[in-house]
Amino acid sequence: MTHNNYKSPGNSKRRFDIHIEKNFEVSKVEYGLFTSRVLNSVEKLTSKVKSNEDLAIRISISEFSSSNQVVKYNLAADGKNLSGNSYQTLDERAKAFKSSPPKYNFEFLKVSQSLKERLLMINTLVRDKKLIFDQWNLKSVEPHPSLVFNFFGPPGTGKTLAAHAIADLLKIPMLIVKYSQIDDKYVAENAKNAEAMFLAAKRDGALLFIDEADSLFSSRVTNLAQGSEYGINALRATLLTTIDEFEGIVILATNLVQNIDFAFTSRMEYLKFDLPTKDLREQIWRQHLPSELPLENLSVSELAAVDNVSGRDIKKAIVNAALRARYKNQSSVNQQDLLTEILFIKTKNGCSDIRSD
Structure with missing residues (x-):
């Protein structure tokens, strides 16, 4: 130089x-x-x-x-600054990130019992961290206990709901961030936006939930033939530093866990979200059918027998079935309407790459 x-x-x-x-x-x-x-x-x-x-x-x-x-x-x-924009301090950038109260609790979340226990243990870790690591001296074994969790699995399996439920249990707000909020047309800005995101979570005492995390934490670029890639690697370096220094809870949600940079894996605890079993599908169907919705010849057991669908798929099928009923000028939603819609969604999932994890 x-x-x-x-x-x-x-x-x-x-x-x-x-x-x-x-x-x-x-x-x-x-x-x-x-x-x-x-x-x-x-x-x-x-x-x-x-x-x-x-x-x-x-x-x-x-x-x-x-x-x-x-x-x-x-x-x-x-x-x-080098992007040509007026300079913004981190505090000014952090104003773009706003937290809000959690919308769901553990009563609403339908996952396996083993996964639910793991999720509840996150609350225990936060509540009893000083007891476990200071009084019981587990810091001699793990001096830097991680509060960073990666929720991975197919779309619609409850990753976002679980983050809401944890924030609700801890009685703290949620700061939900998507990659599009970090990504800037001036790549040099991305690292600053990521740092501001953590600052906003600290400011609000919020659980930081990063959706589409595979885009943000994916493997660092090694082919530096393009100018933008300098900014991309700077973003990775900033994330590594900031995530180590952040003392709050961070939850990532990803459908493509294999894309996460290896440098981050040792800093995270991984929890897998699977498509629901028949028993869970039945619970989800019952939970999402409003009491006000007029139904005919309903058989939740038959609906739950349709496998390889997520909770989000079931929710979408119920809404579409109501739309189908009104399209046919029906005064109620019948079993066939619901079956038609959930089978349509299942077929669509099977013919696309949306389900890949």
């Missing part, structure tokens, strides 16, 4: 030119992370400058592509 420091003639602005060129003795990942840290440091520096008349920085990044042609990325900072 080389740099020049000079003042333009007749101009009080101090200018810096920084050039970064890849050394082939350095791995691509290390090079990407180093470059990302330089960019972040420059942004922090420019954010502290009171006027854009005081400082100007120009950065160029060069590397060799697979065709041996030099690839360059040029960025400039003029009292603003």
Whole structure:
């Protein structure tokens, strides 16, 4: 890395030119992370400058592509951050993340008894953490007990409901975040958005629930031929650091657990959510059929016999069956309406990749 420091003639602005060129003795990942840290440091520096008349920085990044042609990325900072947006502090970014009270409790959640016990043990870990690790000295065995959990399994199997139930039991709000809230068209912003997400959860004393977590915590990019990939690896590095420092509860939900970066696996406890058994399907059917819904010839046992469907599928089938009944000008929903809709959903699931986990 080389740099020049000079003042333009007749101009009080101090200018810096920084050039970064890849050394082939350095791995691509290390090079990407180093470059990302330089960019972040420059942004922090420019954010502290009171006027854009005081400082100007120009950065160029060069590397060799697979065709041996030099690839360059040029960025400039003029009292603003490298993305060109007005600088925002972490506190300002954190305002975009808002927590809310949990909507469901353990009475509503229908999962196997063994999984329910594991979920309830999360509450025990939070409640009795000092007793277990300090008084009983389990910190001598596990000095850094994890409060990060990965709920994985097919869509619609209760991962989000379980997070709500845990927050309800702990009497704390939930901060629900999706990858789209972190992703920015300026990739350098993603790491800051992720850090602000954790800050917001700490501010509200909230359970942090990250949906679509496989997108956010997926394997780090190792092919650094594109400029955006510097920001992606910076995001991974920020997540690793922040998740270690965060003292609250973090729950990830993913359908593609195999995509989670290996660096995160030792920091998480994994809980698998399976499609419901016949007994659980029967409970879910009964729970989702409102008492006000007019029904004819209902056989919940027959409905529950339709396998390979999730709780979300059952909920959708009930709504669609009511719509079908009104389409046919019926005054009630009958058994055939419900069977038709749940079988339609099952067939659709079987003909797509939606169910893959």
